[in-house]
Amino acid sequence: LAKTTQPISMDSYEGQEVNITCSHNNIATNDYITWYQQFPSQGPRFIIQGYKTKVTNEVASLFIPADRKSSTLSLPRVSLSDTAVYYCLVGDTGNTPLVFGKGTRLSVIA
């Protein structure tokens, strides 16, 4: 069973900030939160990973509240090329396989 719950789909206009929230109520102490992006016919691409508070890299920010039961991926100023499926996953170490939920299908509109 997937450990996470996300909205099935979201729409956004180009240039807007998009926030995708993921629920992981049963996250374990050792679990990290990782987000991936997947385009059709491609493998998932790593976006960002965090344990608590806020993490930012060149493409996104990840906000994690103190209780860690949810997380929010923030994509600043999306473009058409950001149209993809975004997956939120939790797991403790690299030697534990990631179990995928249904992900969020983001559609960016011009």
Add this chain to the structure above:
Amino acid sequence: GAVVSQHPSRVICKSGTSVKIECRSLDFQATTMFWYRQFPKQSLMLMATSNEGSKATYEQGVEKDKFLINHASLTLSTLTVTSAHPEDSSFYICSAPRPDSGNTIYFGEGSWLTVV
């Protein structure tokens, strides 16, 4: 650039034949790799965990005699679909944790298998 590579990216085979898909970690050693299958418009489904030097661990419902996994070296795992049937047609994706990035899991580009 890619850190996990799969080959071939696309393959077509006849029913009843076997086909091998390779997964390589490009600049790191991976004692563990994971194999997934993804049908159109669906999420990734974990098939098995490939362990270097030992037997793979299969998820419930995945036939180990049909999906043979061999992790022969620290940079290569192979998935062989034996006696393929049209219902085995799918997108197969591998992944591996990268030790020097906190064991972040990276995925290959995926391999499309079409059985005719």
